[in-house]
Amino acid sequence: MSNIDNNPFAASAGDNPFNDPSVTQVTNSHVETVDQFNPFPDHSTGGLASHTTPATTSLYQPAVLQPSTEPSPQATAAAAQAKLLKQQEELERKAAELDRREHELQSRGPTGKENNWPPLPKFFPIKPCFYQDFSEEIPPEYQRVCKMMYYLWMFNCVTLFLNLLACLAMFITDSSGGMDFGLSILWLVLFAPCSFLCWYRPIYKALKTDSSFSFFFFFFVFFCQVVIFIIQAVGIPRWGNSGWITAFTVITTNKAVGAIMIIVAILFTICGVLSVILLKMVHSMYRRTGASFQKAQQEFSQGVFTNKNFQTAAAGAAQGAFQQNN
Structure with missing residues (x-):
């Protein structure tokens, strides 16, 4: 009957997990529980004061709000x-540099x-118009003649200027010499540049x-220059020239002016002689x-047909004739 009084639903001693020896050993020991643990034990703090560790400076600065950049x-x-x-x-x-280079290119000759x-x-506003170098462009056997032509042109310009002064002196002493003085200015302005362009540059x-x-x-x-x-x-x-006839005519009335005109006449004579030589x-x-002469004709025809202005004019004339025919 004793077996009948037992509770069939009661847990057996072997099934109770708290009956485990390892658990009972811990519960029966004198180790303080968590509730009884005091993190601040009651003991003297005198030793702690003597072993105080100085505070270290943190390597990290506190966050500071930076202004918007x-x-x-x-x-x-x-x-x-x-x-x-x-x-x-x-x-x-x-642009200024390009303009400067363009002006430099324009100031250069065909070479x-x-x-x-x-x-x-x-600083002069007018720039040089030609390139001239005897030793570089003229063959050695022709350099002497070319330089002599250049010196003749310069001598002619000086003579024309002295002729102007002589005609001015005659006009001052005689009011009837106004025409000679005016023509002398015209001959200087006309013959000096024209002689350079028309016969010196071609021979060069x-x-x-x-x-x-x-x-x-x-x-x-x-040849026309020799006649002049x-x-x-x-x-x-x-005629505006202080030649021999004019000089001998003026010397009878004014010897000083006549002597100046004789000097100019001598210079004109020297120009004529040198030009013939x-x-x-x-x-x-x-x-x-x-x-x-045949080579000259060929050079002229080639120069004309290769000239851009001539080609433009010929193309315009041909186009106009074609439009008229249509």
Whole structure:
């Protein structure tokens, strides 16, 4: 019956987990429980005061709110405007540099070298128009004749200027010499540049390139120059030349002015004599170069047909004729 009184639902001693020896050993020990643990034991703090550890400086600074670094719209617009102004200045500088180079290219002759004649100062508004170098462009056997032609041109310019002064002196002493003085100014202004362009530059080019056309052009114009030298040396009255006839006419009334005119007449005579001598020298050189009239015609035709202005004019005329026919 004892077995019947037992509770069948009661847990057996072997099934109770707290009956485990390891658990009962801990519960029966004198170890303080968590509730009884005192983190601040009651003991003297005198030793702790003597062993106080100094506080160390933290390596990390406290967080500080930084102001916003985004620029304002006004600052952005000002920076953009300053950038545009800088770009504009750079473009203007480059444009000025391009203009300077363009002027330098325009001042150079067909050879690509900078013009050096007439020799004018740098600050002068008019720049040199021609390039001239005897030792570089003229063959050695022709340099002497070419330089003599250049010296003849300069001598002629000096003579024309002295002729102007002589005519001025005659006009001061005699009011009837006003026509001679006016014509003397015209001859100086006309003959000085025209003689350079019409006979000196052609002979320079002819000796430089052995051009038959330049030789023929020089012969034609320089023959006219020789005739002008003779007329100037003769000195026909009222023609603006202080030649022999005018000088002897004036010396009877005013010896000082007459003496000045005689000096100018001598200079005109020297120009005429030198021009004849140089004409013969150039002609002999021309015959040795093998130039001919046929070569001159070929050079002229080639120069005309390759000229851009002539090609433009011919194209315009052909187009106009074609439109009229249609």
